[in-house]
Amino acid sequence: MTQGEVAHIHPSDGSMHMIFSPTDAITVLEAGWGERHPLAGNYPNMPVPYVFVYSPRTVEQADVVRQLLEAAAAYATGAR
Structure with missing residues (x-):
């Protein structure tokens, strides 16, 4: 579904x-940075941990979102 x-x-x-x-x-999710996609885990090939991340409003929030993106990339590549 997400094509990689x-x-x-x-x-x-x-x-x-x-x-x-x-x-x-x-x-x-527990930190309140986003919410689970409604189709996550409920639609064929839609990963369970597919999350909608809210838009940052400050430079500090943008840094957190950058860290979240790095975590997602690390998970996808097996870097951690």
């Missing part, structure tokens, strides 16, 4: 969809 995509940005508002490790997805 780790993340994508929504140009209209700066929000993103990312695929995290299950542990990271829980951390993101």
Whole structure:
């Protein structure tokens, strides 16, 4: 479904969809940085840890989103 995509940005508002490790997805959701995609785990080939990440509003929040993107990329590449 995601065709190997780790993340994508929504140009209209700066929000993103990312695929995290299950542990990271829980951390993101519990910290309030995003919400689970409604089709995640409920649609064929849609990963369970597919998360909608809210758009950053400050430089500090942008840094957190950068860290989240790095975590998603590390999970996808097996770097951690």
